[in-house]
Amino acid sequence: MTRGPRWTLKVDPIRCQAHGLCAELLPEVVDLDEWGYPLLPGEVPPLLLSEARAAAAGCPTLALRLVHTD
Amino acid sequence: MNRPATPTGDHRLLAAWSDTGRPDSYDAHLARHGNPPNADGRAWRERLIAEVTHSGLGGRGGAGFPTGRKLAAVAAGRGRKVVVANGCESDPGTHKDRVLAQYSPHLILDGALMAAAALHTNDIFLCAHRDGPTYQALGQALTQRPDADRFSLVDIPARFVASEESSLANFLSGGDARPTSKPPRVFESGVAGRPTLVSNIETLAHISLIARYGAEWFRSLGTGPSPGTALVTVGGAVRTPGVLEVAYGAALPDLVASVGGASEPLQALLIGGYSGCWVPDSVARTLHFSHEELRAAGTTVGVGSVLALPAGACGIAETARILSYLAGESASQCGPCMFGLPAITADFAAMASGAGANDRALAARLQGRLSVIAGRGACGHPDGAVRLAESALRTFAVDVDAHLHGRPCRGAGALPFLPIPRRALSLVG
Ligand code: SF4
Ligand code: SF4
Numbered sequence: 001m002t003r004g005p006r007w008t009l010k011v012d013p014i015r016c017q018a019h020g021l022c023a024e025l026l027p028e029v030v031d032l033d034e035w036g037y038p039l040l041p042g043e044v045p046p047l048l049l050s051e052a053r054a055a056a057a058g059c060p061t062l063a064l065r066l067v068h069t070d
Numbered sequence: 071m072n073r074p075a076t077p078t079g080d081h082r083l084l085a086a087w088s089d090t091g092r093p094d095s096y097d098a099h100l101a102r103h104g105n106p107p108n109a110d111g112r113a114w115r116e117r118l119i120a121e122v123t124h125s126g127l128g129g130r131g132g133a134g135f136p137t138g139r140k141l142a143a144v145a146a147g148r149g150r151k152v153v154v155a156n157g158c159e160s161d162p163g164t165h166k167d168r169v170l171a172q173y174s175p176h177l178i179l180d181g182a183l184m185a186a187a188a189l190h191t192n193d194i195f196l197c198a199h200r201d202g203p204t205y206q207a208l209g210q211a212l213t214q215r216p217d218a219d220r221f222s223l224v225d226i227p228a229r230f231v232a233s234e235e236s237s238l239a240n241f242l243s244g245g246d247a248r249p250t251s252k253p254p255r256v257f258e259s260g261v262a263g264r265p266t267l268v269s270n271i272e273t274l275a276h277i278s279l280i281a282r283y284g285a286e287w288f289r290s291l292g293t294g295p296s297p298g299t300a301l302v303t304v305g306g307a308v309r310t311p312g313v314l315e316v317a318y319g320a321a322l323p324d325l326v327a328s329v330g331g332a333s334e335p336l337q338a339l340l341i342g343g344y345s346g347c348w349v350p351d352s353v354a355r356t357l358h359f360s361h362e363e364l365r366a367a368g369t370t371v372g373v374g375s376v377l378a379l380p381a382g383a384c385g386i387a388e389t390a391r392i393l394s395y396l397a398g399e400s401a402s403q404c405g406p407c408m409f410g411l412p413a414i415t416a417d418f419a420a421m422a423s424g425a426g427a428n429d430r431a432l433a434a435r436l437q438g439r440l441s442v443i444a445g446r447g448a449c450g451h452p453d454g455a456v457r458l459a460e461s462a463l464r465t466f467a468v469d470v471d472a473h474l475h476g477r478p479c480r481g482a483g484a485l486p487f488l489p490i491p492r493r494a495l496s497l498v499g
Pocket of ligand 1: 011015016017018019020021022023036037038058059060061062063064
C-alpha cells in the first residue's frame with residue numbers, strides 16, 4: 001500500500017507568544033492549554049493540510065511550522 | 071617515561087582521594103597515569119572515537135546519551151569543531167563534579183584534550199560558576215600545566231538552565247545563558263555556529279582513561295548496559311553524606327551503608343537529582359545502581375545522586391519546595407514551562423499545607439496539568455519537574471490521599487529537609 005507524506009505541526013516554544021490564532025484558524029486540530037499555548041496533534045489529517053498551512057503562515061511570530069515526517 | 075601500571079579497583083576517577091586523601095598535582099597525576107596518548111592523524115582520531123563508542127561510556131550530566139555517538143555526530147559536522155567541558159553542576163543536591171574537579175582535575179583536562187584531539191580542534195572551553203569549587207579547582211590545576219593556554223576557563227551564570235547545552239553554546243557565542251530553539255542541536259550548530267561537543271566533566275575524565283587504558287579495561291567494571299564506574303552523591307538522612315565512586319550495578323543499600331548508613335528510618339530515596347524521581351525505601355532496598363534497573367523502577371541515574379528522605383519528613387512538602395525551586399529556575403521563554411511549573415508548584419503547595427483539602431478539583435487539575443507540560447519546552451527543564459511531581463504522587467500516594475482529605479501527615483509542618491537555594495523559598499512558605 002502506498003501513502004502520501006505525513007505532516008505534523010510543530011511549534012517553536014520560545015517564539016510562540018500564545019496569540020492563539022492557530023487555534024482559531026484550525027480549531028479541528030489545535031487546542032489551547034489553560035495558559036493559551038497550543039497543544040498540537042501528532043499528525044495533520046490530509047483534508048486539513050491547506051488549513052494547517054494557512055495557520056502556520058498566519059502565526060504572528062512565525063512560531064508554527066508544518067513539517068514533513070516521512 | 072615508563073607507562074605506569076594499568077589501574078585496578080573501583081577508584082578510577084577518585085584514585086588520588088582513595089590513595090592519598092589529597093588532590094593529584096600535575097606531577098602526581100603524570101606519575102599515576104603517564105601522559106595521554108599523542109594524537110596522530112585521521113586514523114588515530116577515528117580509532118579513539120571507536121574506542122569510546124565500544125567502551126559504552128554514557129554521558130554523566132543527566133541524559134546518559136552514548137558519548138561515542140555524540141563524538142561521532144560532532145565529528146561528522148562541517149568546519150572547525152568546539153569542545154565544551156560542562157562543570158556547572160547546577161543541581162542543588164549533587165556534588166560529584168566538584169569533588170572530581172578538586173581531587174582529579176587533570177583527568178578532566180586530559181579528557182577535554184582527548185576529545186579535542188578526536189575532533190581535530192584546538193578550541194576548548196571549561197565552563198563552571200566562578201564562585202564555585204569547580205572553577206577554583208580547574209583554575210588552580212591549569213597553573214600547574216605547561217599546556218594551560220589550550221583551555222579557556224569561562225564563568226557561567228549560576229542558574230539551573232544556564233548549563234543546558236544550547237544555553238552554554240549561546241552564552242559562549244556572546245548571547246544569553248538561556249536555551250535556544252531546537253533544531254539545530256549543538257552537535258550540528260553550537261558555539262559560533264560550529265559543531266560542538268558539550269560534555270559533562272565526569273564524562274571527559276572517563277574519556278581520558280579510556281584513551282589510555284582502552285574500552286575493554288573500561289568495561290571490566292559495571293554491568294553490560296551500564297559499563298564502568300560512576301560518581302554518586304549520597305546525601306540526605308545518612309550519617310556521613312558524600313561522594314562515592316562505585317561500579318555500576320552496586321546495590322543501593324551498599325551505597326547508603328558506605329556513607330555510614332541511614333541516620334534515621336527512611337521512607338523514600340530521591341534518585342537522579344531534583345529532576346529525578348522518588349522511589350519508596352522498600353523498593354530502593356532491592357535495587358542496584360545502573361541505568362537498566364533504575365529505569366525499570368521508574369527512575370533514572372540522572373545526575374548521579376541518591377538522597378535519603380527520613381520517615382518523619384513530608385514527601386509532598388519536600389516536593390513542593392523542589393518544584394518551587396525548579397519553577398523559579400525556568401528561563402521564562404516557553405509558556406508551558408513558565409506558567410506550567412508555577413501552576414503545579416501551587417497545586418503541590420496547597421496539597422502540602424492542607425489548604426487544598428477542600429478543593430475537590432485539585433487532584434484532577436494537577437493530573438491534567440502534568441499530562442500537558444512535558445515535551446513542550448525548548449529544553450528538558452519542565453520534563454524533569456513533571457517527572458519529579460509524578461513520582462511524588464506515586465511514592466507518597468497514601469500521604470497525598472490523607473492531605474487531600476484534610477489529614478496532613480505529621481511531617482508537613484517540619485523544617486525543610488533537602489537543600490533548596492534561598493532564591494526559591496519565596497514561592498512556597
Ligand atoms: S498562532 Fe503562533 S504564537 Fe499564536 S499560539 Fe499559535 S503558535 Fe503560538
Ligand atoms: S523549557 Fe523552560 S527552561 Fe527550557 S528554555 Fe523553555 S522556558 Fe527556559
